[in-house]
Amino acid sequence: MSAATVLYIILSGIIALVIALFQYVYKSKRSRLNLIFTGLRFVTFFSIFLLLVNPKFEQITNSVEKxxxxxxxxxxxxxxxxxxxxxxxxxxxxxxxxxxxxxxxxxxxxxxxxxxxxxxxxxxxxxxxxxxxxxxxxxxxxxxxxxxxxxxxxxxxxxxxxxxxxxxxxxxxxxxxxxxxxxTYVDLQIKQLNVNRYAYLKNRFPVEAIVTYNGNENITTDFTVSYGNTIVYSEKISFSRTNTSSIINFALPTNTAGVHTYKATISTINNEKNKVNNNKNFAVEVIDQKTNIAMVSSFLHPDLGALKQSIESNEQRSVTFLKPNEVKDKLDDFQLVILYQPNRSFNNLYEVLKAQNKNTFVITGSQTDWRFLNSINSNYEHEITNQTENYLPELNNNYSTFILDDLDFESFPPLKSTFGKVTFNTPVEILLYKKVGNVSTKDPLLLTFESNNRREALLLGENLWQWRSQSFLNTQSFNQFDNFLGKLIQYLSSNKRKSRLKVEYESFYNGSSSVIINAQYFNKNYEFDARETLTITLRNKATQNILEYPFVLKNNSYQLDLSSLSPAEYEFTVRAKNENISKSGIFKILEYNIEQQFLxxxxxxxxxxxxxxxxxxxxxxxxxxxxxxxxxxxxxxAVQKNHKNIIPLIDWKYLLFLLVFCLATEWFLRKYNGLI
The missing domain is CATH 3.40.50.410 (von Willebrand factor, type A domain)
Structure with missing residues (x-):
């Protein structure tokens, strides 16, 4: 308590005493009753003055923390x-x-x-x-x-x-x-199977199997791969105390399109405790086409390499780098053309793209020639300012063209873009907005649109490679960013009519992975509709059992977790309850329990x-x-801790009780003695 506070308390006591004496002693007869009134009035005024001074006291409490x-x-x-x-x-x-x-x-x-x-x-x-x-x-x-x-x-x-x-x-x-x-137990194990997820029709896909042996005797065993009841590959393998592993490389043919499931087996030996790890299933989806993408740029930039790696993370896609003057005679080989920061050297290419009605993905930045771009296309026009600005991304949760996942865009670094407004002459779907600091501009950063049966996307910023790097820092993997970009590429490389019900699923799932199915439903204006009820009907092709589950609404999509399903091949149909709209498909869950691989x-x-x-x-x-x-x-x-609390007098409730008691007692005594 400070010296000033002590002084104020002393002055409060003196003033309270003077007032009490003046009221009951000065020019009054001295009596025992007046002395009682003086004391009560002194306590009353002193309490009020103390509350005005409001001194603070330290309270120390001890506690033992285990x-x-x-x-x-x-x-x-x-x-x-x-x-x-x-x-x-x-x-x-x-x-x-x-x-x-x-x-x-x-x-x-x-x-x-x-x-x-x-x-x-x-x-x-x-x-x-x-x-x-x-x-x-x-x-x-x-x-x-x-x-x-x-x-x-x-x-x-x-x-x-x-x-x-x-x-x-x-x-x-x-x-x-x-x-x-x-x-230590004697054991043979298929330690790992390395195989591509996709293969192409009338081709051969490579398989690498790593087989390990734990034991002291010399043995020879059979390694086989079967497709249904047919053995498609076999090989004898020898192991010893010093030769405990073998790497087997072979290739299998692809004769029909679709998902094909294989079973790799290593023959068991005597006294082997764990026989579950002697078998391992794997699957390959055979496709009869590949998406070829041309990436056109007149100069080098880190974005080009990042885009190629991201797009080609899906083996169904292939990226070819070309200069503007090299594309003209090769356009028939590509389903999509990415135009990176176009300038006047793209003039002839734009004319050919219009003539062939090719889908495009235009990426602009600080080296984009907007005067040329404004003159060559009729869908949008950028204000010419010759200034640049850094823009942060903001996800548009109402984007309805395809299902989106939030990549934690708020943590992404800004893209460098030309400053100025963009006006559009055709309806557009904005995927990402621009932000400057914490201010949302509601101007587009990434958008898609359709014009004359052609799909186009426009990204108004460069340094996309930094986004891919940040995504890796956030999740320790490039997968989320690559999947995000892959959905955009898949949309742009196709000209299929937009459907009101979209369903996303994998052709096959490994037995220990999550089985997640996503869906989106749109109303007749192709706006996402969160009021619809979506259900899925599943039929196990082996047992013919039929199951039905509802989807759960999650952000701007419907989601269903089917991880509890047993390994099998399933046919499914997703239906909208209030509309006669449905989508069907097939997926497989492979039999594999990684937890049973350990001895x-x-x-x-x-x-x-x-x-x-x-x-x-x-x-x-x-x-x-x-x-x-x-x-x-x-x-x-255990740690003993001292807690020091500063408590103001105004929080001490007993002082209020004392004040009320003094006033009430004085009033009662005065009333009792006829002084009121």
């Missing part, structure tokens, strides 16, 4: 397959019932498999394991507290970053509890995680040693 103990338990089906599920559940119960551990720590339970979940019940149904993701998310939750982790797992991760290295993000000790043992716990990697984090690893049967270690570890001590 450290957290994070229990991360593996909920994937590999634990069940390794027959460690009962032991893991018993360990969870033992931790819950350990009074010493619960007295020292705040115990928090999580399970992980596909995703991290804050719970302590285990079902062992997750078909994927991402240990790295679980550790990263827990590191964010407990980054500001003492929180050692007990990681209960077999250490077998099926996707995600290598947790041996990402575990360093958890800046606290990790104590892996290993589900399994170090016993042992990954002891080596879990030991390394413990070493890197200054923890210690334990086998599942040694919980007592882990408990003792945690209780005796001086790094995990």
């Amino acid at each position: 450290p957290n103990l994070v229990i991360a338990a593996d909920n994937s089906s590999s634990v069940l397959y390794l027959e460690q599920n009962q032991k893991e559940q018993e360990l969870i119960r033992a931790i819950k019932n350990d009074e010493a551990i619960n007295e020292k720590f705040n115990v928090n339970f999580y399970t992980f498999g596909n995703n991290l979940q804050p719970k302590d019940s285990l079902s062992f149904t997750d078909e994927q394991t991402n240990i790295s993701k679980a550790i990263s998310e827990l590191s964010q939750i407990y980054k500001n507290s003492i929180a050692p982790m007990i990681l209960i797992t077999d250490g077998n991760q099926t996707y995600g970053n290598d947790y041996e290295f990402t575990s360093s993000s958890y800046k606290q000790p990790i104590f892996p509890v290993i589900l399994g043992d170090t016993t 042992n716990a990954n002891v080596k990697k879990l030991n390394q995680v413990a070493i890197n984090s200054t923890g210690k690893s334990y086998f599942i049967d040694n919980y007592s040693n882990l408990s003792v270690g945690l209780l005796n570890d001086e790094r995990f001590l």
Whole structure:
């Protein structure tokens, strides 16, 4: 409390006393009753003056904060397959019932498999394991507290970053509890199959198989690939104690279009424990055409390479670089022409494009000749300013031409574009708006339109390569950006009439991946309609069972997760409830459970995680040693914290009660004695 505040309190007391004496003592008879009134009036005025001064007091409270103990338990089906599920559940119960551990720590339970979940019940149904993701998310939750982790797992991760290295993000000790043992079993395994997703009709597609052997004897076995009941490839392979792996390369023919499913098999040997990993299914979609795209530019730019890599990530598409004077006689070979920053050297090319009514994708930037472009086309015109500006992208969620995914455009760097307004002479669909800083201009950055049965797209900015790089930084993969651009290329390379019901799905899905189907429904004005109810009817071609599910509305599309379906080939029909509109198709779910490919716990990697984090690893049967270690570890001590709160007097409710009491008592005494 400051000296000035103390002075104000003293003055308040003096003033309150003077007023009280003046009212009940000065020129009044001295009596016991007046002295009581003087005291009550003094307390009343002094309380009021104190509230006006409002001094502040420090309140210090002490609390003891126990450290957290994070229990991360593996909920994937590999634990069940390794027959460690009962032991893991018993360990969870033992931790819950350990009074010493619960007295020292705040115990928090999580399970992980596909995703991290804050719970302590285990079902062992997750078909994927991402240990790295679980550790990263827990590191964010407990980054500001003492929180050692007990990681209960077999250490077998099926996707995600290598947790041996990402575990360093958890800046606290990790104590892996290993589900399994170090016993080595004799095993043959098809470790990996590398095959292209697409192949072309009347061609041959390459297949690479990696087969591994774990054992000490010399053996010879058969590797076969079958299509239905027909063996299309076979080879004998020999292994020994020193020769433990073999890479097999071969090619298979494509005689008919469609999705073709194959089964690779390595013959089992005696005493082999895991026979599931001796088989692996794979599929190839055979197509009878390829989309050829011409990319025309008069100069070099990083965007050209980024566009080529992004477009050709789908093997159904091929990009050819050409100069403006090289395209004229080759246009018949291409379904789409990308014009990068056109200038007057494109004059003859534009005339040929108009004559052949070719679809185009025009990308402009700082080196675009807008005077030429304004004169050569009649669909749009750009204001000539000779100035440039950097524009950020803003997604138009009402874009209805095809289904869009938000790539977190807000995190993308700006594109460099010519400053000025663009006017359009034809209806356009805006896919991305321009933003300057945080201000949305509602001017188009990326748009599509159709004119004279020709589809066109216009991107008003260069440095698209930075978007692809940022997408990789955001997701650790180029896939999202490549899929986004792929949808635009697919739309531009086709002249099919726009449908009111669009359905997006894959021809086949691997057994452990998500089976997601997206759909969009448009009204008669081709505006996205969120009021419609879409349903899908599925028929299992093997069992003839029929299933029906509703779609769920998500942003500007309908979505359905069918990951729970069993492996089979399915025919489906998507219908709009209120309109006689439907779309049909076929997809396959391949039989493959990656969680059943493991024989042992990954002891080596879990030991390394413990070493890197200054923890210690334990086998599942040694919980007592882990408990003792945690209780005796001086790094995990309770912390006493002092909390200092500054409390103003006006918040002290008892002063108000005192003020009311004094006023009420004075009034009652005066009334009782006939002074009122």
